[in-house]
Amino acid sequence: MIRKLHASSRLSTVPASPIRKLVPFALAAKKRGVKVYHFNIGDPDVHTPAVMMEVLRRWKTNPIGYAHSQGEVPLLSALEHYYSGLGFDFIKSHDIQITTGGSEAISWALFATCNAGDEVIVFEPLYANYNSYATVHGITLVPILTTAANGFHLPPVRVIEKKITNKTKAILYCNPNNPTGTVYTRDEVAMLVRLAKKHSLFLLSDEVYREYTYDGRKQVSLLRYMNDIPRHAIMLDSLSKRYSVCGLRVGALVSKNTAIMEGVLRIGQGRLSAGLVDQAVASALTDVPKSYLTGIQKEFEKRRTILYEGLRKIPGVTIPKPEGAFYAIVGLPVADAEHFCQWLLTDFADHKETVMLAPAAGFYATPGCGKNEVRIAYVLSTESIKRCVKILSLALKKYEEVSVI
Ligand SMILES: Cc1ncc(COP(=O)(O)O)c(C=O)c1O
Structure with a gap:
């Protein structure tokens, strides 16, 4: 049969x-x-910035080979320089793993922090693809509702703590937020950092919209707390929105947790590399005015x-x-x-x-x-x-x- x-x-x-x-x-x-x-x-x-388009126009290397699994050195240096410009000069190349877009960074962060069946706290409405990544990895998202009435800001700490169980491994949040447009305050980010520390949770911060803040607001990056909670903090980044290069597929996972970084590098080796041309174009970010x-x-x-x-x-x-x-x-x-x-x-x-x-x-x-x-x-x-x-x-x-x- x-x-x-x-x-x-x-x-x-x-x-x-x-x-x-x-x-x-x-x-x-x-x-x-x-x-x-x-x-x-x-x-x-x-x-897209002219300096990036220029790299594409002048591309000569033939054949177009693989890149390094962690990411190309010029791009790692360019990102190190960019984070330093934000005031985070302690972020070094070895804290950065280049990914194919922020999407891969989020997916790898979930895989690296959770076993199948584990729970991750998220705030809804949420970036819809979090549902897809969680499903692929067999992880359960535990949603906490935020509402229009308070501009979709975070609920009090007790509401979040109520959702923490033995299976909770991480809190995943997006700041500035897609889909709500909310920019979390310093107090809100500090509350998440305290929670991560108190309950031994990973804190995954999706910061692909960092520069898009209005009415004088400034984004409070998780990088600010990297030295405070080096084992818990993982920042997820992307060039897609910042430089209008969604089709380049260049993102990054940033952490000071060496076990996580060594593990994601092994995943990176398994998928060989992110695009060589994409990374060469992205490296020009240093020259973007x-x-x-x-x-x-x-x-x-x-x-x-x-x-x-x-x-x-x-x-x-x-x-x-x-x-x-x-x-x-x-x-x-x-x-x-x-x-x-x-x-x-x-x-x-x-x-x-x-x-x-x-x-x-x-x-x-x-x-x-x-x-x-x-x-x-x-x-x-x-x-x-x-x-x-x-x-x-x-x-x-x-x-x-x-x-x-
Ligand atoms: C909140 C958020 N995170 C991550 C991504 C992933 O973007 P990319 O894979 O293009 O870097 C997006 C894309 O829309 C997004 O809105």
């Missing part, structure tokens, strides 16, 4: 991305001649304000003022945001234009949460953001009419 061939049963437990789920409907809308504004995905529209990052910060602060001021004028729409990153969790006067998001693509257009949003339910680990919310990524020009706000306000009116019928 021939055995039936099945994919693993665990494969079907990996969730689909809530950001990409509605793509077929967007493609169909475009086929009908409708212009779709992409408010759903965080792929920055600003230009300071004005590039301050320019991006100013541009996105302007976009944030236009979005916030526009949306809060729409009846029934709620939006806490985003403090950083380029996302917002927006409450809508609809019962089922996923249905509304799909309807925007299948049944609505204003002058042959519509907008694509990400239903927020997929940004929660708790089933049933976020049903009337969407996540917006404001990575469009200010003119496009204004137009999206207009389309959304017209669409909500129309949706109410058709829902009543």
Whole structure:
């Protein structure tokens, strides 16, 4: 008898991305001649720095070989220099492992700190892909709800402590936050550091949006506490958003825990290397003028304000003022945001234009949460953001009419 061939049963437990789920409907809308504004995905529209493009243009090395498993020396030095510029001159090359994007850094950090069946505390709404990495590694995410009412800031320490069990191995947080746009205060980060110390937990800080902070805020990096909790602290980083190089796939895992660093290097050896060309281009970060990052910060602060001021004028729409990153969790006067998001693509257009949003339910680990919310990524020009706000306000009116019928 021939055995039936099945994919693993665990494969079907990996969730689909809530950001990409509605793509077929967007493609169909475009086929009908409708212009779709992409408010759903965080792929920055600003230009990659000229010095990085220049490295790409001048590339000569042939053949294009493997890179070092830990990462190319010039890139490690460039990052060492970058962290030193932030005031963390104690971060050295041997504390850094280059990864293919922040995505790989997060995945490896979870694998390196947890056994299958262990628990990791997260704050929801959360970066949806944390669900995927946890599922792949057989780790249970233990979500703690944050709410729009207090700008999605962290709950009191007792609420977090209640969720710590014998199986808890780590706290994973994102600062500035995707999807809420919240920038945690110094007190909040210090509270997490104290918790990690008190309960012997790893503290994993996803800092890919470090420079995107508004209204005079400054991000409080976990690097500040690296010497205080060297065995607990792991910082996860990426160049994707900082230099508008999402397609380069360059990230980093940074820690002073030697067992972790030796272990992730072995994982790195197993996957041979991150891209050689990607790392050569990324190494030019040292030559990117300071004005590039301050320019991006100013541009996105302007976009944030236009979005916030526009949306809060729409009846029934709620939006806490985003403090950083380029996302917002927006409450809508609809019962089922996923249905509304799909309807925007299948049944609505204003002058042959519509907008694509990400239903927020997929940004929660708790089933049933976020049903009337969407996540917006404001990575469009200010003119496009204004137009999206207009389309959304017209669409909500129309949706109410058709829902009543
Ligand atoms: C919070 C957060 N962490 C990590 C990543 C991973 O990005 P990349 O793999 O491009 O570095 C993203 C991408 O959107 C993100 O939003």
